[in-house]
Amino acid sequence: MAMQKPELLPEDVCPCLRTKTMVLNTEYRRSAFEDSFTADTAFFHCLRTMAYHGPDGDDVCPQECRPGRKCYPKAEDLT
Amino acid sequence: MAEEITIQVGFGDQFHPLTVRLQDGDIPPWQPDQPLDVVGQRKPRLDAVAKVTGTAKFSQDQQPAGLIHGRILRSPHGNAEIRSVDLTAARAMPGVRSALTVPDTFEDSTARYCGAEVAAIAADTEQQADAAMRAIVVDYQVKEHCVTIDASMAEGAPQVGRGEQKNVQRVSPRTRGRRRGRNADPDADRQVVEQMARREKEVDAILAGSDSVVEGTFRTQVQTHAPLETHGAVCSWEDGRLVCWASTQATFGFRGELTSGRGQVKASECRVLSEYVGGGFGSKFSAGREGVIGALLAKEAGVPVKMMLDRSGEQTSAGNRPDSLQKMRMGVNKDGIIQGLQIRSWGTPGSGIGGAGAHNDGIYQLGEIDKVEYGVRTNCGGARAHRAPGWPQGSVALEQMMDMAAHSIDGVDPIEFRKMNDDHPIRAKEYDIARERIGWDRTRVRGGSATICSGVGIASNLWFSAGGGGASALVRIAKDGAVEIRNGAQDIGTGTRTVMAMVAAEELGIPLEMVSTRIGDTNDPQGPMSGGSTTIGTLTPAARLAAHYAKKELLAVVAERKGWDPADLDLRKARVIRNDGSDTGLSFKDACSLMDDDAIEVLKARPRRNYAGFSDTNAGVQAAEVEVDMETGVVRVKKVVAVADAGKLINPMTAESQVRGGVIQGVSFALHERRIMDRHKGRMLNDDLENYKILGSVDCPEIDVVLVDVYNGKSNTQVMGLGEPPIVATAAAVANAVADAIGVRVFEVPITPRRVLEAIASNEKSAAQPKKKGARL
Known part of the structure; x- marks a missing residue:
C-alpha cells in the first residue's frame, strides 16, 4: 500500500521513521525535528516494528534509514 | 498590514517597553496594568470533582458493549531469537477470539530483553486470556545478555544487539550526514573525530591554565515510567472505522500511527478519544506495540478489545529515564569565573543506541566545553522521553560540580558562585x-x-x-448562554482543560463556571501533543483568539438588535458594558438570547510565530x-x-x-x-x-x-x-x-x-x- 510520506521527513529518509517531534503539531516542529537528528536525547522508532530497530535488526535513525538499506521501501511503494 | 504596538515586558520591578508587529488577526498580550477577572486567579480544576469521585472515565474505565480482554506474552529471557511461535493450542482455548505473533505482525524475531513482546491474545474474560497465554508455544534460541552498562562496556562482553551493532557507540557529537545510500559521506564521521580531538586539546589547555580544577564521576540510575494509568487503549471497529480510547499524550499522533499506510493497522478512519489520561511523563507519544496490538486483535475478533498493559509490562517495556555515568573536569579561576568543562558520559537506552544523553552543559556560562557522549546497549527495556529528558541526570552532576568548584576557590558561597556564572x-x-x-x-x-x-x-x-503555531480552538456560544471551548488535544493531568476555559472566560468577560471544555477527541480541532512543555503555550493563544472573535460576533448581534455602536461595547463580569465602563443593562445571557441562530461558533488558529519577548x-x-x-x-x-x-x-x-x-x-x-x-x-x-x-x-x-x-x-x-x-x-x-x-x-x-x-x-x-x-x- 503506497502512502504519502510525512511532510517533515527529508526526501530520502525512510517514511517509516518516527520520533516525538514529528507529532509536536506546532509550527516549530520542523526545526525541532531537524535538531533531533543530532540530539543526544532523541529516540527514533520504526512504524513497521514499532521498535528502535528496523525489520533488518539495525538501528532506526535519520542517518541510517536511507535508500540502500535492506528494509527501505521499494520505489513503487513510495509516492 | 500588521499592526505595530508597544507593550510592557518584564517581571517584578523590571519592565521595559517592547515594540512588536502583531501578526494578522492577533490581539495584544495582557498588560501589567490591565485588570483581569479570571486569569491569574487560583481556580480548582474543572475536573477535580470527577477525578476524586471516580466519575472521570479513563481509557482503563471504558466498557463498550461486547468488550473482551487482551494480553501480551513476553519473553522470559534476557536475550533471545524467536525461532517460532505456535498459537494453535491457544486459539482453541475457551473464549479466545483473536491472536497474533510479534514476528508476523512486527517483522521482528528478536526478543532483546526480558519482557519483550512475543505474542498476544484476546479472550472473553481476563482469566480465559491468561489461560490461553499459557498455551502459546514459543521456541527461543537463548543468547547471552548484558543488563548493566558496566557489564556491557566490559572487555569481552556478549553482544547485545544484532549484526554489526557495537555495545558502546558515540552518540554526540555525531554527524548529521547520511551513512547509507546516495550522497552518503564516508568522511563525515572522520571529520567529527578530528574536531573532537582538537576540542579536547583546547579544553585541556584551558583547564591547565585555570586557577583550580575539580573532577568528579557521577552516576544516576534508570528511573522507569510509572504513571498510575498504564499504557494502552480500548479499541473498537465500528462500520470499518476504528475508535480508540487511548491513554496517550498525543491524540493526533496516536491516530497518525494507526492510519499510516506504513504501519500494521492501516485504518482508513480512526477516532482517538482521551478525555482523561492518568499521567504520561513523556512515555505516551506513540501508539506503541500495545496500541497496534489492541487495534489488530479487535479487528480480528470483531468486538472491542481492552489492551492495557499490566504493571510488570509497564515497568519493563513502557520506557524509562536512562541511567548515566558522567565524568567531569571543571576549571575555574579565583575570580569565580568558570573557564571550561570537560565531560564524558555514558548511558543506556536499552538495546537501541540513541537518546541516553545527559544535559549537563546547560544553564550556566561554563566557558569552553568539550563533551562526548556514548550510548551503551543493554538487554533491557528501551528508554523513552521522561519528563525533561536528560536534564535531571545531567543536573545532578553539573550542580555538584558547581558546589565543588565554589569550594575549591576559598569556599565561595555556592549561590554567589552561581550568580557569577549565570546571566x-x-x-x-x-x-x-x-x-x-x-x-x-x-x-x-x-x-x-x-x-x-x-x-x-x-x-x-x-x-x-512558549509554544508555537499549529493548533486551533473552537469557541461556541449558544443562544441559552452556554459557552464551550473545544480542542482535540489531551489533558494528561496538567490542568489544560481548566486553563483553556479560564482564558476563554477572561476574554468573554464571564465567570469560569459558565465555560465548559471539550478536550481529547480527534474529531475536534487539531491540537499539540503534550510534550516539551508546549501544550499551554500552544493552545491558550488559540483559545483566546477564538473567544475574542466569538465575543466580537456576539457584540455585533447586540449592536445590530439594539442600534448601538459595536465598537463601544465590551463584556465584563457577565454584563454588556460600554467602553467608559457603564452598564448597558444587558447581561451576557440576555445578549446571547438576541441571536437569530442557535449559536455562534468561531474556530481560530494560533498565530504561527512567537514575538521576541x-x-x-x-x-x-x-x-x-x-x-x-x-x-x-x-x-x-x-x-x-x-x-x-x-x-x-x-x-x-x-x-x-x-x-x-x-x-x-x-x-x-x-x-x-x-x-x-x-x-x-x-x-x-x-x-x-x-x-x-x-x-x-x-x-x-x-x-x-x-x-x-x-x-x-x-x-x-x-x-x-x-x-x-x-x-x-x-x-x-x-x-x-x-x-x-x-x-x-x-x-x-x-x-x-x-x-x-x-x-x-x-x-x-x-x-x-x-x-x-x-x-x-
Missing part, C-alpha cells in the same frame, strides 16, 4: 528568594559527631517553550534542606523551596501543582527510584509498585512553591511551559544538601542509606587530613 535576569532574582525562604544562612549542625546533621543545597532549572527561556531555582541520620544513613528531605516562572500565570493553583509534582518526582529520583536487574537471569526484579520505590506521602517534604509572574510578550497569553522545568533541579539540590550535611559527597543517585554510610566511612578514613567542619564540598 539569566529572572534567575538572578530567584536565587535571592530561594536563599531567604530555605534559611540558607541559618546555623546548622553539620558533619562531625552529631547523630542528625542537616544541610542545604541549591540548583537551577531551565526551559525554553522578554526572555526565550524559563529560569527557576530550587533549594533543598535535608536531615541525615549519620548512624543509619537515612536521608530525609525536610523542605524544598521551588521558585519557578512560566511566563504569564493563567492559574497559579494548577501551575503550583505542576511544580509540586516535579519536586516530588525529583526527590523520588534523588532518594529512591532505580531499576534493579538480575544480572544472571536478565530480568527486572522490581517490576511492580511494591518493590520499585517511589516517594510516598509520608516521605514527602514541605514544598514551598514561589511563582514569579512574567509578562514575557511571546504570545497573546505570554505563557511558557511548566511541565518539565520543575524536575530539573530537585535531585541536584538534594545531593548538594546531603553533601553539606555530612561533609562528604555522595556521587551516586539514588542516595541510599548504604551509599551515605559508605561515603561517611570513606571520609572518616581520610580524616588524617583535617577538614573544616561543615565545609561545602
